[in-house]
Amino acid sequence: MARPALTVYGRAWCHLCDDLRAELAPIAAEFGVAINVIDIDTDPALEAVYNELVPVLMFEGAELSRYRLDAARVREALNAYAPEHGSSHSKGG
DSSP states (O other), X not given: OOOOEEEXXXXXXXXXXXXXXXXXXXXXXXXXXXXXXXXXXXXXXXHHHHGGGOOEEEETTEEEEESBOXXXXXXXXXXXXXXXXXXXXXXXX
């Protein structure tokens, strides 16, 4: 079974994208999920869809954040995907 991954659609020169990735990294590490970063400027179809909406954070086909990280929503989605992680994490915190 493939491990889940968070996907960030952004741009190389986007400071909001840099900020979102930096804030997301510790959450992804905590839950053991990868972060896939996709530069929309390398794909005209993605650029047409996302253009000025970046960064956009997706997980399992659902948009979790746009422009700024919604950490609570990300944690909620990751806990729902792997509830056993969330319950063990809660006890450890």
